[in-house]
Amino acid sequence: AQSVAQPEDQVNVAEGNPLTVKCTYSVSGNPYLFWYVQYPNRGLQFLLKYITGDNLVKGSYGFEAEFNKSQTSFHLKKPSALVSDSALYFCAVRDGGSWGKLQFGAGTQVVVTP
Amino acid sequence: DGGITQSPKYLFRKEGQNVTLSCEQNLNHDAMYWYRQDPGQGLRLIYYSQIVNDFQKGDIAEGYSVSREKKESFPLTVTSAQKNPTAFYLCASSPRTGGEKLFFGSGTQLSVL
Numbered sequence: 001a002q003s004v005a006q007p008e009d010q011v012n013v014a015e016g017n018p019l020t021v022k023c024t025y026s027v028s029g030n031p032y033l034f035w036y037v038q039y040p041n042r043g044l045q046f047l048l049k050y051i052t053g054d055n056l057v058k059g060s061y062g063f064e065a066e067f068n069k070s071q072t073s074f075h076l077k078k079p080s081a082l083v084s085d086s087a088l089y090f091c092a093v094r095d096g097g098s099w100g101k102l103q104f105g106a107g108t109q110v111v112v113t114p
Numbered sequence: 115d116g117g118i119t120q121s122p123k124y125l126f127r128k129e130g131q132n133v134t135l136s137c138e139q140n141l142n143h144d145a146m147y148w149y150r151q152d153p154g155q156g157l158r159l160i161y162y163s164q165i166v167n168d169f170q171k172g173d174i175a176e177g178y179s180v181s182r183e184k185k186e187s188f189p190l191t192v193t194s195a196q197k198n199p200t201a202f203y204l205c206a207s208s209p210r211t212g213g214e215k216l217f218f219g220s221g222t223q224l225s226v227l
Binding site for chain 2: 036042043046090102105
């Protein structure tokens with residue numbers, strides 16, 4: 001079975017400050033990890049993914065995420081947040097040994113204030 | 115302009131009525147998915163299809179049905195057996211190559227009258 005947890009319902013940050021959105025996961029095999037962002041009344045947009053290789057993954061809009069196998073975490077980060085980063089962020093995981101089903105976390109609302 | 119098109123954007127269902135949500139993609143993707151989004155619960159998988167004329171139940175398939183007669187189309191029917199259908203429904207697609215990202219449509223908000 002696979003699962004993913006996003007422990008924070010909401011993250012508040014001032015514009016220009018660093019932004020971190022937390023994610024932990026559980027899979028039986030090798031994890032395939034993803035971050036998506038959703039703006040109001042829209043579908044999800046892909047930000048970045050980790051399949052294998054370098055633990056630090058860089059993605060769209062200046063976001064990056066660090067894969068930590070020992071802590072089973074895949075936290076999303078941005079060095080300097082923008083007001084336009086305010087959105088709902090989803091972490092997702094799939095067991096690399098199986099195809100198809102992607103397990104999403106409950107989502108974290110990010111609010112960036114001017 | 116490539117992508118996934120969901121229609122309608124808003125849909126209202128009367129009690130006892132079946133309604134069908136449309137999802138069309140022109141990305142030439144083999145795999146297609148339907149997710150249901152409820153506030154605070156993230157996305158839950160309803161059905162997915164890896165190839166034409168084949169589909170599998172996801173985590174919450176009861177009260178829903180799908181078909182995959184064409185590669186580009188994956189309609190979802192919300193039947194009268196689904197007692198709590200009010201939600202935001204998202205369709206997605208991906209190449210069937212493993213490790214790939216999903217491409218999402220803009221969603222359909224279904225409400226009960």
